[in-house]
Amino acid sequence: MEVITWLLESSLAGILVRGLAYGTPLLWGSLGEIYAERAGVVNLGVEGMMILGAFSGFATAHVTGNPVAGLCAAGLIGALAALLHAFFSITLRANQYVSGLALSMFGLGLSGLLGRGWEGIPLERPLPEVTILAPLGFALAVVLWVVLYHTRWGIILRTTGEAPAAADALGINVILVRYVAVVFGGLLAGIAGGFLSVAYRPSWTEGMTSGIGWIVVALAIFASWDPLKAIWTSLLFGVLFHLSFRLQTWIPAEPLQMMPFAFTIIVLTATARRSGRVRQAAPEALGLPYVRGER
Amino acid sequence: MRWTKLLAIVAAVLVVATTGWAQPAKVKVGFIYVGPIGDYGWTNAHDVARKKLERAFPGQVETMYVESVPEGNAEPFIDKLVRGGANVVFTTSFGFMDGTLAAAKRHPAVIFAHASGFKRNDNMATYMADFYQIYYLNGLMAGALTKTNRIAYVGAFPIPEVKRHMGAFALGVRAVNPRATVHVRWLFSWFDPAKAKEATEALLAERADVFAFTEDSPTVIQVSAQKNRASFSHYSPMQRFAPRHVISGQLVHWDRIYVDFIGKVLKGTYSNQNLENVDYWWLLAEKAVELGGQFGQPINPVFAGQLKAARVRTREFGTISVYDLVNRRLAQMTRKPVAFDPFTGPIRDRKGVLRVPAGHTMTIGELNSMEWAAPGIVGQWPKEPK
Numbered sequence: 240m241e242v243i244t245w246l247l248e249s250s251l252a253g254i255l256v257r258g259l260a261y262g263t264p265l266l267w268g269s270l271g272e273i274y275a276e277r278a279g280v281v282n283l284g285v286e287g288m289m290i291l292g293a294f295s296g297f298a299t300a301h302v303t304g305n306p307v308a309g310l311c312a313a314g315l316i317g318a319l320a321a322l323l324h325a326f327f328s329i330t331l332r333a334n335q336y337v338s339g340l341a342l343s344m345f346g347l348g349l350s351g352l353l354g355r356g357w358e359g360i361p362l363e364r365p366l367p368e369v370t371i372l373a374p375l376g377f378a379l380a381v382v383l384w385v386v387l388y389h390t391r392w393g394i395i396l397r398t399t400g401e402a403p404a405a406a407d408a409l410g411i412n413v414i415l416v417r418y419v420a421v422v423f424g425g426l427l428a429g430i431a432g433g434f435l436s437v438a439y440r441p442s443w444t445e446g447m448t449s450g451i452g453w454i455v456v457a458l459a460i461f462a463s464w465d466p467l468k469a470i471w472t473s474l475l476f477g478v479l480f481h482l483s484f485r486l487q488t489w490i491p492a493e494p495l496q497m498m499p500f501a502f503t504i505i506v507l508t509a510t511a512r513r514s515g516r517v518r519q520a521a522p523e524a525l526g527l528p529y530v531r532g533e534r
Numbered sequence: 535m536r537w538t539k540l541l542a543i544v545a546a547v548l549v550v551a552t553t554g555w556a557q558p559a560k561v562k563v564g565f566i567y568v569g570p571i572g573d574y575g576w577t578n579a580h581d582v583a584r585k586k587l588e589r590a591f592p593g594q595v596e597t598m599y600v601e602s603v604p605e606g607n608a609e610p611f612i613d614k615l616v617r618g619g620a621n622v623v624f625t626t627s628f629g630f631m632d633g634t635l636a637a638a639k640r641h642p643a644v645i646f647a648h649a650s651g652f653k654r655n656d657n658m659a660t661y662m663a664d665f666y667q668i669y670y671l672n673g674l675m676a677g678a679l680t681k682t683n684r685i686a687y688v689g690a691f692p693i694p695e696v697k698r699h700m701g702a703f704a705l706g707v708r709a710v711n712p713r714a715t716v717h718v719r720w721l722f723s724w725f726d727p728a729k730a731k732e733a734t735e736a737l738l739a740e741r742a743d744v745f746a747f748t749e750d751s752p753t754v755i756q757v758s759a760q761k762n763r764a765s766f767s768h769y770s771p772m773q774r775f776a777p778r779h780v781i782s783g784q785l786v787h788w789d790r791i792y793v794d795f796i797g798k799v800l801k802g803t804y805s806n807q808n809l810e811n812v813d814y815w816w817l818l819a820e821k822a823v824e825l826g827g828q829f830g831q832p833i834n835p836v837f838a839g840q841l842k843a844a845r846v847r848t849r850e851f852g853t854i855s856v857y858d859l860v861n862r863r864l865a866q867m868t869r870k871p872v873a874f875d876p877f878t879g880p881i882r883d884r885k886g887v888l889r890v891p892a893g894h895t896m897t898i899g900e901l902n903s904m905e906w907a908a909p910g911i912v913g914q915w916p917k918e919p920k
Binding site: 253257261351354355358359360361435439440442444445446447448449450451480481483484485487488490491492493496 | 570572574692717718719720722723725726727728729731732733735736739751752753756757759772774775776912913914916
């Protein structure tokens with residue numbers, strides 16, 4: 240039995256499994272960020288939404304004994320946190336970058352405050368690491384890709400992000416679409432955070448997202464805002480992140496630490512060039528608050 | 535306006551009186567923390583000690599603190615504490631060293647003490663509670679308990695402090711099990727649960743079965759416990775997070791140093807004139823550190839049977855169980871004068887170079903600048919001397 244687990248864990252499959260485990264929160268988070276940015280709203284608050292999701296997910300799973308309930312709570316809290324960002328950046332038209340940064344700091348601070356006393360407690364019934372949220376994430380990515388490129392909703396979402404004034408003229412409620420996209424992004428970021436505390440670790444530690452939210456923001460760009468590409472970028476990043484510790488016996492640790500970032504960028508640039516498909520990557524109105532009558 | 539002049543003179547006399555001669559009947563102590571007080575390691579331990587310090591001198595000591603102060607930018611925060619009336623300031627991270635020295639020169643009336651550094655001044659002392667003896671004891675247990683002869687160590691940064699601890703740990707491992715190796719992974723972070731998790735997974739995949747670490751979260755313990763592997767707690771009492779898997783660990787009592795220091799300030803032994811050579815390097819004998827994964831329990835009883843069954847031949851005690859060996863060594867290092875030091879020569883590094891000659895025990899200075907890797911350590915070792 241011992242030998243079998245060792246064989247499994249040291250083989251290529253084992254490395255893939257680790258990449259899948261670390262890639263799962265990246266995938267869920269970046270899918271959410273892609274949708275928010277497709278509507279024209281940058282949300283730098285992913286780290287904050289994730290950590291709030293991680294704490295509320297753990298607390299709920301611990302109290303109810305049900306990890307799925309934990310994930311639901313995590314998603315709900317993530318969505319609520321995103322609602323804050325939506326209110327400031329869409330309704331009040333505050334600078335999206337500032338509002339997102341503030342949300343990240345707010346989330347880290349609040350979860351740290353609430354999380355005192357929950358620190359380190361192991362979860363009795365954790366969620367399996369790779370068998371549930373990873374395949375669900377793949378399915379979700381496919382669905383989101385179909386919706387984005389092959390449905391009316393997708394056109395509405397993309398138009399809102401590319402040319403909000405035109406969308407408005409067509410009778411699309413720009414504010415509403417942006418709200419829905421940002422809150423949906425928060426929902427996914429919250430679930431990603433919940434995954435960390437009910438499946439990946441599974442326990443609560445203050446600041447446990449330790450920068451994963453920022454990687455998510457980067458991956459949304461690396462994936463050129465395409466949900467299908469998000470699968471590959473997160474999986475690739477996950478595998479490389481794990482490998483950076485597997486390979487430390489042979490390769491110095493410092494270059495290994497930047498390998499996930501460097502390699503992901505290289506692979507994506509190469510594939511983007513080869514595919515030859517000309518598509519303007521970033522949504523045209525990304526980061527710009529919409530004011531009717533202004534351009 | 536003669537009375538204002540009078541008032542000024544009286545005030546000046548008072549200032550001279552309080553800063554010049556009179557030993558303070560009451561001190562206000564400020565702390566600069568590098569992390570949040572809710573972390574599960576270093577800063578939390580200092581904050582627990584701060585509260586104990588207040589309780590040790592009721593009515594005489596008042597404390598205040600600033601948390602999450604960025605290293606290299608401590609000065610404005612120190613100035614804030616001084617403006618708030620602090621007579622004594624403790625700065626609790628290596629990276630605050632130069633900032634503390636600059637502040638000490640700027641505020642000559644205030645007493646400063648800096649943890650884990652080596653720069654001092656008339657009004658600035660240094661202090662450290664170090665774990666290397668305890669890591670040696672942990673190593674003895676790890677060497678006895680490993681079945682795969684592969685022991686894992688997840689390290690934060692490859693700096694002398696961490697290398698010293700890994701070295702002591704590996705020397706302990708080899709003292710009872712010359713065939714065992716210590717496999718190292720570096721995180722380049724004091725706190726990063728995701729990195730600690732993947733490093734642990736990587737070491738599990740290499741069949742390591744006993745885990746030690748330097749990182750401020752219980753990640754390594756919990757991830758290895760899920761795979762039913764044993765581990766050592768680090769810094770805080772983490773045994774309760776995996777009660778059947780934590781063998782032992784390292785615990786700190788910073789309050790021992792703080793209470794002693796402030797006691798001497800209140801007595802007038804320490805002033806802003808005579809700290810040039812005051813350096814606390816407190817270990818087991820001073821009770822600044824403790825062996826165990828929870829306070830008051832050096833070895834988790836879950837592992838007592840296995841450790842008693844493991845027998846080892848030693849030159850000093852003949853053939854005894856590892857359990858007894860740990861307790862003998864602990865006793866030797868707890869009593870003064872200390873009868874045993876893990877870094878007593880002859881010690882060769884993993885390349886075979888003689889690092890500590892026979893009969894010599896490494897000095898504090900040598901320990902603080904130690905870069906070589908002890909035998910049995912496997913893995914990258916930045917700045918390894920040739």
